Amino acid sequence: MSGKTEEIVSVERIGRVAVATLCRPPVNALDDKLLARLEVVLEQAASEDGVSVLHIRSEQKAFCAGADLALMHACFATPEGPDAMLEVVRRMQRLFARIEAAPLVTLAEIGGAAIGGGLELALACDLRVAAREAKLGLSEVRLGLLPGAGGTQRLTRLCGRGVASRLILGGEVIDGALAERLGVVQWAQPREQLAAWTGELAAQIASAPRAALAANKRCIAAAGDPARDGYGEELAGTRLLYDHPETRRRVSEFLSRKGS
Numbered sequence: 305m306s307g308k309t310e311e312i313v314s315v316e317r318i319g320r321v322a323v324a325t326l327c328r329p330p331v332n333a334l335d336d337k338l339l340a341r342l343e344v345v346l347e348q349a350a351s352e353d354g355v356s357v358l359h360i361r362s363e364q365k366a367f368c369a370g371a372d373l374a375l376m377h378a379c380f381a382t383p384e385g386p387d388a389m390l391e392v393v394r395r396m397q398r399l400f401a402r403i404e405a406a407p408l409v410t411l412a413e414i415g416g417a418a419i420g421g422g423l424e425l426a427l428a429c430d431l432r433v434a435a436r437e438a439k440l441g442l443s444e445v446r447l448g449l450l451p452g453a454g455g456t457q458r459l460t461r462l463c464g465r466g467v468a469s470r471l472i473l474g475g476e477v478i479d480g481a482l483a484e485r486l487g488v489v490q491w492a493q494p495r496e497q498l499a500a501w502t503g504e505l506a507a508q509i510a511s512a513p514r515a516a517l518a519a520n521k522r523c524i525a526a527a528g529d530p531a532r533d534g535y536g537e538e539l540a541g542t543r544l545l546y547d548h549p550e551t552r553r554r555v556s557e558f559l560s561r562k563g564s
Contacts, residue, residue, distance in 0.1 A: 313341045320510035322349040326362040331369035334421045339395055350406050356510040356517055361413035368422025396421060396453035400428035407518040409509050413502040414438050424451055427458040433502045434480030435495035441477035461528055463487045513550040
């Protein structure tokens with residue numbers, strides 16, 4: 305994953321951070337090709353031990369404006385269209401679930417509109433930073449649809465039923481500043497500062513050992529799953545980290561400093 309690849313998702317390695325930049329003009333609309341490229345980028349980042357953070361951003365004015373309009377047109381143009389479109393939504397669900405479960409930290413930098421599937425992509429990430437001026441929403445209800453790539457589930461788990469009902473049932477589009485106040489994103493920054501601020505955040509997170517980040521991420525996920533024993537997973541993860549060479553080195557250095 306070294307260097308930079310000029311594709312609809314370009315990838316640049318900066319230290320322990322893989323920066324994936326969406327670059328499908330004009331609004332990074334999601335289609336089979338873009339989804340396939342994102343799958344490859346995720347697989348490569350997850351398979352490289354030297355990568356701790358996958359930072360997803362955009363070079364377009366929009367972060368991602370959701371499903372491709374040509375796909376939606378085809379969906380309603382033929383009797384077979386709805387089933388074909390459903391397969392695209394199912395593929396989005398699978399990809400977003402893989403992002404959510406990836407053994408590295410995923411970070412969405414939302415510099416422009418994140419609407420529909422675009423916001424669902426961001427919701428699948430562990431962390432989200434938005435420009436205060438960016439527009440975010442799951443407004444599918446206004447078209448007689450629903451955010452079916454995980455939007456109803458992730459937004460409800462993240463912000464609670466009240467906020468999810470407000471945004472989804474009302475088809476409301478909000479700015480990044482309000483998104484931060486409602487908990488849709490963790491941070492909001494002025495647009496002109498967003499890229500630098502998010503890059504520094506990614507580097508700071510990536511300075512922690514990848515094994516520890518992955519273990520903490522698994523335990524956080526367990527807290528929201530009644531079928532999992534989160535406390536048991538904490539113990540199991542802690543025991544594995546005790547034997548990890550990087551953990552042992554860092555703890556030894558810490559104890560040496562405290563003892564001197």
